[in-house]
Amino acid sequence: MALMPKRVKHRKSQRGRIKGNATRGNKVVFGDFGLQCLQGGWIRAQTIEAGRIAGNQYVRGEGRLYIRVFPDKPVSSKPLETRMGKGKGEPEYWVAVVKPGTILYELSGVSEQQAKVCFARLAAKMPVPVRMVRRRPA
Numbered sequence: 001m002a003l004m005p006k007r008v009k010h011r012k013s014q015r016g017r018i019k020g021n022a023t024r025g026n027k028v029v030f031g032d033f034g035l036q037c038l039q040g041g042w043i044r045a046q047t048i049e050a051g052r053i054a055g056n057q058y059v060r061g062e063g064r065l066y067i068r069v070f071p072d073k074p075v076s077s078k079p080l081e082t083r084m085g086k087g088k089g090e091p092e093y094w095v096a097v098v099k100p101g102t103i104l105y106e107l108s109g110v111s112e113q114q115a116k117v118c119f120a121r122l123a124a125k126m127p128v129p130v131r132m133v134r135r136r137p138a
Contacts, residue, residue, distance in 0.1 A: 002045035003071050004094045012076050012088055022101035028135040030066040031106030033115040041128045042095035043104070045071040051122045055105060058118045063109035065118075069096040104130065 018040035028034035048067060055065040071094035078089035098104065105122060107115045112134075119132045 002049050002094070004045060005070075005072050008072070008074070011074065012091060013074055016097070018097060018099055020099060022099040025068055025103055026101040028103060028106055028133060030068075031064065031108035032110075032135050033107045033112065033119070034068075034103040034133045034135070035105040035119050035122055035126075035130050036133045037098050037102050037104055037126070038100055038129045038131060040097075040099050042073070042075070043069060043071070043098055043127060045094045045096075047125060047127060048096065048104075050125050051105060054121045054125060055107070055118055058121060059107065059110060059114075063107055063114070066106040066108070068103045068106060069098060071096040073097055098128065103133070 026036070048069060048071060052065065052067055059065055073095050074091035075093055075095055076089040077092045104126070105119070107118060110118070116132060119130075123130045
């Protein structure tokens with residue numbers, strides 16, 4: 001089941017624009033390795049779910065996969081071949097807005113080689129370029 005908020009203040013939102021780099025959510029906190037996006041963009045709820053399934057299939061019982069983004073922005077669209085006017089379209093799907101540097105997923109309890117293979121599978125599903133990062137010693 002794709003992620004979506006239980007309730008929102010406004011049913012429809014404007015598109016907005018993505019400026020600057022991520023200042024929050026840009027460090028590996030829960031796991032040992034993270035998947036960091038290198039470009040801003042929208043990641044659909046279905047894409048996040050596909051990454052979760054692919055990652056959990058790989059780690060099985062050994063490690064733990066953490067999801068660090070949540071789709072809280074509704075994207076609306078009008079039906080095809082509809083005339084102009086008659087208002088804004090209905091919400092179609094939900095997206096997570098990510099800035100460059102945002103950590104999308106984290107892994108713990110696996111070796112670095114296993115994390116590379118797992119994140120390579122996740123990277124193939126992502127609509128933005130990503131890289132693997134390691135946790136910094138505190």
